[in-house]
Amino acid sequence: MTDTRKSADYILAKLQGVTKMYSQPDHYDILVLDDINLTIFKGQFVALLGPSGSGKSTLLRIVTGLSQPSFGTVLYRGRPVTRPNPRAAMVFQSFALYPWLTVQQNVELGLTAKGIPLAERRQKALRLIDLIGLNGYEEAFPKELSGGMRQRVGFARALAVDPELLCMDEPFSALDFLTAENLRSELLDLWLDDKISLQSILMVTHGIEEAVYMADRIIVLSTNPARIVADLAVNLPHPRNRKSSDFIYLVDHVYKIVTAGDRPPHSPLNLVPSRLQDPESEDRAQLKPIPYGHLSMLSGLLELVSDRGGRDDLYRLGSELLLEVDGLLPVTDTAELFHLATVAEGDLILTEQGRQFAEVDVSARKQIIRRELLNIPLFRLILRVLSAKTNHAMSKDFFTDILEEHFSQDQAERQLALAINWARFADLFHYDTDSELLYLADDQLAEAGDWDTAVR
Amino acid sequence: MFGSRSFESSSSSYADAVIGVGILALISLAVAWATHKPASTGAPAAISLAYSRLPIDALFSWLRMAAAYAISLVFTMVYAYSAAHNRRAERILIPLLDILQSVPVLSFLPVVLLAFIHLVPHSSLGVNLASIVLIFTGQVWNMVFALYNGLITVPRDLRESALSLQLSPWQRFRTLELPYGMVGLVWNSMMSWAGGWFFLMAAEMFSLNDHRYRLRGLGSYLQTAANQSRWGHEIVALLTLIGVIVAMDQLVWRPLLAWADKFKLEMVEGDQQFHSVVLVILRRSRLAQWMGTSLLVPLVEAVDAWLGVGLPRWRRQAAWLGSLLGLARTLATAGTIFLLFSALEDGLRLMSHLSANTVSLIALAVGATLIRVVVSLAFSVAWAVPVGVLIGLSPRLAKLLTPITQIAASVPATALFPGLVALLFRLGGGLTFASVLLMVLGTQWYILFNVIAGASAIPEDLKEAARMFGLKGSRIWRTLILPAIFPYLITGLITAGGGAWNASIVAEYVAFRGHIYTTFGVGAMIAQDSQHGRFAALLAATSLLSITVVVINRLIWRRLYQHATNRYSLS
Incomplete structure (x- = not known):
């Protein structure tokens, strides 16, 4: 009894069945996060690791209350999060500083929002600016600072409001290598020496080394949709040596999980299957992202x-x-x-x-490449449509519309642009940018005809 | 530690003197305006052409502009904020804005004037208000668009950081949204003032329903001087107008542009920076600093505190307020709808008296004016494209000629109309030719400036490549210059087209020395109908003109613009 109560005290945030979908105009919802269950304990530095586009940033925003899950709940200290959480602070990849405010004013921003009087605000901001190594730059504008200095302002601004949970969205990936390394170790020092009031840190990253170097716990996410594929504890003592065999072993281990791991290889798409009436239905049903x-x-x-x-x-x-x-x-x-x-x-x-x-x-x-493309459903679909038409041409929009049943609008356009690029390389079909038409030239038509009869 | 920096750096007491005198002058201006006894509308006071009247006349014109701009600014903030933050409002407000923006405002002058004279009879206050409202309707839309665009394009990261730092809606507007839209707002304010002068000149002297309305101001001075062939006065008045415009540029717009530089989002110093001596003086002056730290900061703090703590608490206590507000909103919506419907009904009833003959005549008149618009655009393109390319391609020439062209362009075409008409009539040409020339005056600068901008933006490597392949003559125009300036040319043509329609209202109907000269066109028709109080025809002509312009914008300009940005954009 006492044990369970004690462990409940240690829980800072809890995600239960968090699922996020983006609805599409034609009822096909795109699943971004699929049933995420995660508990963040006090005193933990957690890294969310996954390739870009895996929805880890979305997950971070759901934890901070900036975004709401479609299903499932987020509990913070046992209470559901329904609006931006005042006890959580964000650090952004792009720094998200206000260019028209000085360093001092940027750091004061969160305190202004709390309605803290001017003099007290100044004091507090100055202390943070000192702590984070920015003294002397109080009156500078962000554009006068280097990237590393800007991210320091980002940290100072987040820490000024005495948050319990610090959420960082790829905080070091916009910095050059040396600056990032320097900032990482300084942040770790602040965190490990308890110089700041933080209870937990949640960091989104795609850098495996970075995660192993900094975090106590690594959550590996898959893409399309994001699911938790691994939850690893990192027990290496600080300061961690990147050259040590334990470190290298762990990095390699995580690498294997991320590259081969439980990424279901070309899994059917993360959405409801499409209607099956058209002649191309077979290929349509198998459309998957290239x-x-x-x-x-x-x-x-x-x-x-x-x-x-x-x-x-x-x-x-x-x-x-x-x-x-x-x-x-x-x-x-x-x-x-x-x-x-x-x-x-x-x-x-x-x-x-x-x-x-x-x-x-x-x-x-x-x-x-040409031979291989002929086996990919998207290309088969395009070729079949083009050779069936009497003028052997079809508008780009027609194909984007088909793709939009499976992808977001943005993604559908990117997929088709990529398909056109590959097809141009392999001389499979042409695309005219001005008229926005995909079409077959005579020689391409002959070859497509050969292929079509061979398939049938 | 901070704040002391600037006190030590410079103690320019002369700056304080300048600012102090400026503030004093502003206050006395306001008093003069308030005590100004306007002439009654029935019998218009004769416009005195004494040179000593010029400063006062310029002042009155300027005050009308300032009043209209103040209204525009408030309207802009409310309209853009509601459109950007309320989905339902957005769906109505933005298309409405798009239409209002493309309607030729001068065609509304008679209607607006009439409304205000009925509202405030027996004093020139109504006419004054009408001119202010007219300027307002001419200058507000692009400002709203600029701010709205700023508000909806605030980067996601900045918006999220504001939310995560728990900034209140007011604080978000003050620290994030308004600063983000500031650069666009300042640029568009500048353009709006330029447009405002155009309408003001036309609005200060107008005949309606066989009455002549006059307001003291530079516009009426110019018209009177031209009517009496007092060329010395005409020129001095024009110089005064140019002086006012140049002073505004130096004392207001340049400092504002330089100040707005800090609101640019780019994290690297841009290559195009504005410097303003006035701004430097202001920033170094103690008086301005004192006003900043002792007035502005406490004011912002107080507003923050009231909106952040006081207002929510008061709202919680006064629960009835919510229902009252809801009721007020419902009533306002119902009232607006009722007003719109009754106005529509009145309008339709008026127009039902029109014969088919009149309607087809109006349609023909719109066609005639359309031809004039096209011809004047063609004229403008014919001279502005070669000259603009020449200037744009040579940095030396651009440096030399840009200030001159800017001053020339800053003179509103309507200010030149009376003098030019008098001159042309003396030379013996009819209004058919003169009206097209007058429309060219209202359109050419937009095209010239855009072409210069386009030509100077052609990258050096493209020019070098053309030179290396030995491209010459028409080929270099077809392969490099025309495609490169095409998007700019289209932008210029869209604005110029709007200017031409507006100019047609003043250019097709001219009263000169007791004679009235007209040429067949919708502008003349609108002027005549309002002159003789034929409101049904006036309404029909105004509506048909507006519809034509909107349709042309939708069908031609917008498509061309999209094509231009997709195909010929160099970025």
Whole structure:
């Protein structure tokens, strides 16, 4: 009895079945967060880790009360959160400073909102400015400061209101490497030495090293929709040494979870299936997002891995190419989609086709991509529509509309733009920017006809 | 630690003197305005052309402008804020704004004038109010649009940080939303003043229902001087007007623009910065500083406290207030709807007396004016595009000519009309030619300035590439210059088109030395109908003109603009 009460005292925030959907005009809702259950205890530094677009920022905003979940509840100290939580403070990736206010005025902002008198406000802001290492800059405007200094203002502003929970949305990713490193260790010092009134920190990040370096607990999220795929404790003592074998082991471990992990490979889309009446229904039902991989980056990566014997560690590749998981994943996903490589155990392994691809010239590469594109439902759909029409042309809007049954409007447009780009590379169909028409040229039509009869 | 910085840096006592005198002058101005006994409307006072009257006349004109601008500013804040924060309001307010913006305001002059004279009879207050309202309707819409755009494009991060820091709605408006919209608001205020002069000149002297209404001011002075062929007076009055406009630019707009620089969101210092000596003097003056720390800061604190703590508490205590407000809102909505419907009914009843003949005549007149608008736009394009490109491509020429063209453009076309008409009649041309020329006067500058901006924005590497491939003559125009200036040209044409329609009202009907000269067109029709009190025809002509302009904007200009920004934008 006493035990349970005690543990309840330790709970700061609790998420129960938090689900977030964005409704679309045509009743197809896009699921962003799927049934997130999470408890944040006092004294914890929690990192939310996931690739970009995984909905982790949305989750952070739901915890702070800036955004409301579609289903489920957020409890803060046992009470439901329905509006921006006054005991939580936010630090933004873009700093979100007010350019027309001085450093002092920016830091005072939250205190002004509380109605604290002028003199007291000044005092308090000055103390924070000192603590965060900004003394001397009180009267400067944000545009006169470097990026690192600006984020210090962001921290001072958040801490000035004596929050219990500090929520940080990728706070270091807009900074250069050295500045970020410096700011990370200073924040850790403040946190570990109890110089600030914080109970917990919740940090959204896509940097695996950053999470392992700073946090006590790492929550790994999947994409499309975001689900919790791992909840890991980090028990390494502070200050953590990035060169130590324990550290490296843990980073590699997390890397494996993020890259291969429980990301259901090309899972059916996160939405209600579409109506099944049209002739293209088969392909429509299977429409799934194509990864946003650059074809030139894909070629470069495959050549590099091929030079190294056809297999390499993704973590090492990423740090050599100065790419976060975020930048690397779409490229490896594209490689997997085209059957050029597979990802296993955090390694990228070239297939037979992948080795070939790395060796041949560009026109042969186009042939390979072309063959692969013909197996992807989106491209099959487009080709079928184009060759069925008498003028072999169709407006872009027609396809965007179809895609909008499956994606948000923004995403539908990006997907189609990417598809057009790939098709141009593989000479599959043309697109005329002025008339916004997708169309088949005569030679393309002949080949599409061959393919169509072969399929049937 | 802070605040002491500026006290030590400079103690410019002359600045204090300047500001003190300025404030004193403002107060005495207001008193003069209040005690000014206007002439009664029935028998218009003869306009004295004594040179000594000019400063007073300029002052009266300026005060009308200032009053209209003050109303515009308040209206802008209320309208833009409601549109940006209330979904339902947005759905009505924004399309309405779009239409109001494209309607030629001068065509409303008779209607507005009539309404106010009925409201306040037997004094020139009604005419004064009418001119102020007219200027207001001419200048407010682009200001509203600018602020509304600012309010809805506040970056998500800044908005979220304000919410997460628990700022109240008032504090959000004061620290985030208004500053964010400030740059656009200042620029558009400047444009609105320029437009305001245009309407003011026309509104100070007008005939309606066989009465002639006159207001003391620069506009009536200019008209009277032209009517009496007193060219010396005409020129001095024009110089006075230019002086007022230049002084406004130096004393108000430049300092404001320089001040608004700090509200730009970009985190890097931009290359285009405004400097203003006046602003520097103000910022260094002790008086201004004292006013800032001892008046402004406590005032803001007090308002913050009242709105943040006092008002909510009072509201909680006074629960009846909510229901009262709700009732008031319902009544206001019902009243507005009733008013609109009865106005509509009245209007329709009026127009039902019109014969089909009159209606088709009005339609033909709109067509005639449309042709004039197109011709005047073509004229303007024909000279402004080559000259603008020439200036824009050469930085040396631009530096030399920009101040001159700016001053030339700052003179409202309506101020030049009386003098030019007199001149043209003396030379023997009819109004058919003169009216087109007058419309060109109202349109050319918009096109010229936009073309200069477009040509100077052509990147150096594109120019070099063209030079390397040996592109010359018409080819360089077709491949580089025309596509690059196209979006700018369209922007200029849209504004110029609006200016041309407005100018047609004053350009097609001219009273000169007791004679009336007209040419066939909707502008002349509106002027004649209001002259003789034919309100049914007046209403029909105004509505048809407005509808035509809105339709043209929707069907042609908006599409062209979208095409231009999609296809030819260089960014």
